[in-house]
Amino acid sequence: MDPLSPDPETRPGSISSTGAMVAYSGRRTGxxxxxxxxxxxxxxxxxxxxxxxxxxxxxxxxxxxxxxxxxxxxxxxxxxxxxxxxxxxxxxxxxxxxxxxxxxxxxxxxxxxxxxxxxxxxxxxxxxxxxxxxxxxxxxxxxxxxxxxxxxxxxxxxxxxxxxxxxxxxxxxxxxxxxxxxxxxxxxxGILTLHSSANEGVNGDVTLLFGLSGTGKTTLSADPKRRLIGDDEHAWSENGIFNIEGGCYAKCVDLSYEKEPEIFNAIKFGSVLENVEFLSKDSREVDYHNISITENTRVSYPLDFIPGAKNPAVGSHPKNILFLTCDAYGVLPPVSLLTPEQAMYHFISGYTAKVAGTEMGVKEPVATFSACFGEAFLPLHPTLYATMLAEKMKSHGTKCWLVNTGWSGGKYGIGKRMSLKYTRSIIDAIHTGELVNGEFEKFEIFNLQIPKKASGVPETILHPKNTWINKSEFERTLRNLANKFQKNFQKYADKATPEIINAGPQA
CATH class of the missing domain: 3.40.449.10 (Phosphoenolpyruvate Carboxykinase, domain 1)
Incomplete structure (x- = not known):
């Protein structure tokens, strides 16, 4: 029961060249x-x-x-x-x-x-x-x-x-x-808590963006045409959306002005840099590429350090919800419209995929599921949050979209990562109402509705099968992913209704 201090891994804090506090968390860096x-x-x-x-x-x-x-x-x-x-x-x-x-x-x-x-x-x-x-x-x-x-x-x-x-x-x-x-x-x-980012258009329309690490949630929520309400934690009440937090806690690994200028400029007096290293012993310039302490380097800063952030951080009932997934198998559509039951199923599933090389021994894409896109923070059963989500969507006419920011034309190592330009065009088309008012076709196995057209996006990529050379391999990979969804959902089936279970893929 002795205090951990003096902890050999803990160093005195200091001040960076930008005026931000630099601190170290010791043995635990996550x-x-x-x-x-x-x-x-x-x-x-x-x-x-x-x-x-x-x-x-x-x-x-x-x-x-x-x-x-x-x-x-x-x-x-x-x-x-x-x-x-x-x-x-x-x-x-x-x-x-x-x-x-x-x-x-x-x-x-x-x-x-x-x-x-x-x-x-x-x-x-x-x-x-x-x-x-x-x-x-x-x-x-x-x-x-x-x-x-x-x-x-x-x-x-x-x-x-x-x-x-x-x-x-x-x-x-x-x-x-x-x-x-x-x-x-x-x-x-009666307030639904959400592990999501949120932004607002010029007409006051609110979009929620859900996504696990690597799906592009932070990048896509920082839309220069929209005001940021928050980047991580929100709640949906009878009055609309509100941010739970007063600030942001952003990752710093490989941070640069060119890649993320708003976060980079937010690192100043009043910010806290955590577990970063300097360029040299006598320097106060932070080396954002140095991960010798941890890959989980972070910075905390008030929300108003971000230009254009909304204050107070509240908004109307969301018009659109985006479930972002990085499908490294390359079989999910770039965008599809979900029914309320499908929204509940995919919300509970919280799917993305790790790619080969991210962990020792990983040679193929690995499916990752996190209930409600934040399983680690749920004290109550995921179906409770999913039911609340569906009820609020129905009450306020909210549309829900599954957006794949992962691979196209094949799995990781064969196909290519979805173009950020195309993903932004797809989200723009969601915001303008172009997609919801357009024509759709059915996507097999997952029974999703795929838009036939989206401005600025080649029509051939909207159905993923069109981008694969080996069509039989596409079918096999699609069924394999569907089986992974079904196996994962067994953990929640005891509390899920038949309508939710049947909204999943039917392999």
């Missing part, structure tokens, strides 16, 4: 999902989706961890307290209070939560709040406590509304911890 615990009690017993995502811990164990954290915090020479909101909608937001010992953690959460005014601090934070986070990350978790698996433990008590962090100083645990709490508390108010 989230620790296998060390997350949720208190099992009379309230949560029948609510939580228990399993590998939500691992139960007895309430008495959580209480012991809380005591350890509080004892550690109370002995520190300096303690930081951050108060902020989760959610831009004043009718729905949560009041969050964070206790931590590191300045970098305090600035990080000041960026990621929505900063209250002085009047709001007096009005909303003078007494109690909706949720407490006790970040005692420099202290190891006591492994002899029942339910604790390692020196790291992130324990969430949803009944008492408290979170304890021990044995990890990675700032993202706080950000995603808050997101998981909203996934539990907001649906109780």
């Amino acid at each position: 989230r620790s999902p296998t060390d997350k615990r949720v208190v099992f009690d009379e309230q949560t017993e029948h609510e939580i989706w228990w399993g590998s995502v939500n691992i139960p811990i007895p309430k008495k164990s959580h209480n012991l961890l809380e005591q350890v954290a509080l004892q550690f915090l109370n002995t520190r020479p300096r303690l930081f307290v951050v108060d902020g909101y989760a959610g831009w909608d004043p009718h729905s937001r949560l009041r969050i209070r964070v206790f931590c010992t590191r300045a970098y953690h305090a600035l990080f959460m000041q960026n990621m939560l929505i900063k209250p005014t002085n009047e709001e601090l007096k009005k909303d934070f003078s007494d109690d709040v909706d949720f407490h986070i006790f970040n005692a990350g420099p202290m190891s978790a006591p492994k002899l406590v029942e339910g604790v698996g390692s020196e790291t433990c992130v324990s969430v008590n949803l009944t008492d509304k408290k979170m304890v962090i021990l044995g990890t100083q990675y700032a993202g645990e706080m950000k995603k911890g808050v997101f998981g709490v909203t996934h539990y508390m907001f649906p109780k108010q």
Whole structure:
């Protein structure tokens, strides 16, 4: 139970040449999902989706961890307290209070939560709040406590509304911890939480973009013709869409002004750079290509550091929803229109594919599924969120599209990656209404509706079979992918209706 400090992997922070704070998280440079615990009690017993995502811990164990954290915090020479909101909608937001010992953690959460005014601090934070986070990350978790698996433990008590962090100083645990709490508390108010980005057109039309890593969510949501509402976490209430966060937490690996000028220019005084290296020992210029500490280098900054970002970060009910997938098998259409039942099926599936070379021993594309495009943050069963999504789509006439940003003309290694120019043209055609008002044809096995035309896009690529030389290989690969979908969906079939199950591929 000794503090991890002095940690040989932790270095003193500094300031980059742009004025941003540079900090290091020590041994843990990413989230620790296998060390997350949720208190099992009379309230949560029948609510939580228990399993590998939500691992139960007895309430008495959580209480012991809380005591350890509080004892550690109370002995520190300096303690930081951050108060902020989760959610831009004043009718729905949560009041969050964070206790931590590191300045970098305090600035990080000041960026990621929505900063209250002085009047709001007096009005909303003078007494109690909706949720407490006790970040005692420099202290190891006591492994002899029942339910604790390692020196790291992130324990969430949803009944008492408290979170304890021990044995990890990675700032993202706080950000995603808050997101998981909203996934539990907001649906109780009829508000759907979404792991998505959102932007708004000149006419006020809102689009939600879902997608796992590598699908192009960040790139495609940063549309110069549209205002950014947020890049990662949103909620859909009876009033419309609102961003849950006050800032962004962007990846830094290989960052450059040419590739992502808005993010690059947001790295200035008030931003926090995490686990980056400098070009040299005496330099304060950040080397964004250096991944010697971790590939998961990050930067946190307030939303208003992005030019054109909407403030307040709220919007109307979405007109369109995009499910982005990087299909490395090269068999899914560049774009297809989903029925409400298909939207539920593909939302629960959350599909993309890793390509060969990304992991040791991977020689072929590997299908990856993450329920609701954010399985790690779901305290409730995925079908609950999918049902809420379908109900809101029906109420507000929202259209849902599956957009493949992956391969065309063959799988990875044979075909080519979908042109970003064509993908942008497809999304433009969705926004103008061209696609929804056009003609469609049916796509076999998956039973999707494919547009026959899209301005700026060759008609031959809209049906993926046309781009394959070996048609029989296309059929085989398509059926193989359909089988992977079916096998994955078996995990959710016990809570899914026949209409949802039948909306999937029929191999």
